[in-house]
Amino acid sequence: MQRTLIIFKPDTVQRRLVGQILQRFESKGLRIAALKLLQVDRPLGEKHYAEHQGKPFFEGLIDFITGGPVVVGVLEGNEAITVVRSMLGATNGAAAAPGTVRGDFSISKQNNLIHGSDSPESALREIALWFRPEEVVDYTIDGSQWVFGGA
Ligand code: IDP
Numbered sequence: 820m821q822r823t824l825i826i827f828k829p830d831t832v833q834r835r836l837v838g839q840i841l842q843r844f845e846s847k848g849l850r851i852a853a854l855k856l857l858q859v860d861r862p863l864g865e866k867h868y869a870e871h872q873g874k875p876f877f878e879g880l881i882d883f884i885t886g887g888p889v890v891v892g893v894l895e896g897n898e899a900i901t902v903v904r905s906m907l908g909a910t911n912g913a914a915a916a917p918g919t920v921r922g923d924f925s926i927s928k929q930n931n932l933i934h935g936s937d938s939p940e941s942a943l944r945e946i947a948l949w950f951r952p953e954e955v956v957d958y959t960i961d962g963s964q965w966v967f968g969g970a
Contacts, residue, residue: 821899822852822955824945826867826934829887830925832856837890840920840933843906844894853893853946853955859885866948867934876929883929891949900942903935 825844827837845851859867864884871877894903908919911928915921925931936942946955 820895820897821939821942822893822895822946823899823903823936823942824934824949825892825894825903825936826884826949827890827892828884828930828932828934829889830883830927830930831932832888832890834924836924836932840924841892843920844903847896847902847906849894849896849899849902850960851892852895852957853950854890855892855954856888856890858888861885863948867945880929893946893950893955900936900939904937907931907933907935 827840831837831840841851861881864881865872868877868880868884871880896902906920908915908921910921910931912921912925912931913927915925915931917923920933921931936945
């Protein structure tokens with residue numbers, strides 16, 4: 820089991836695509852271990868995207884990620900990091916393959932809807948940046964008692 824950080828960026832929230840895209844991750848078999856909506860401030864945005872500091876798109880990227888609320892979460896499952904990255908598709912929505920989140924919903928390099936951690940090291944760093952330890956919850960999915968219980 821592996822955990823990865825996902826961010827539904829402000830374009831996803833503004834376009835009311837959070838539910839539709841979250842459904843793809845759940846249908847794939849990933850489990851939600853944490854989820855919250857928040858307004859990102861510049862220091863948090865700059866920490867998250869620290870590796871891009873100095874690049875020509877950096878200031879625009881921070882304007883974008885702080886430009887409206889985001890939904891940030893932790894997903895868990897077998898090879899969650901690679902699975903989420905392959906479901907997202909290429910960074911540039913205009914080039915991303917149909918069938919991927921970006922390929923189906925984005926036509927922009929910057930406004931590409933979802934962030935997903937790119938390595939185990941990034942996932943650990945990013946989960947600790949966005950969540951307190953007690954906000955990431957361990958539980959098991961056991962369907963039938965929740966469907967038939969209490970009948
Ligand atoms: P990734 O999100 O696919 O891992 P990164 O190269 O880590 O892509 O870039 C981080 C984010 O910065 C991208 O998701 C996108 O929002 C933005 N970005 C990357 N390259 C460009 C660019 O050339 N112009 C504008 N924004 C960019």
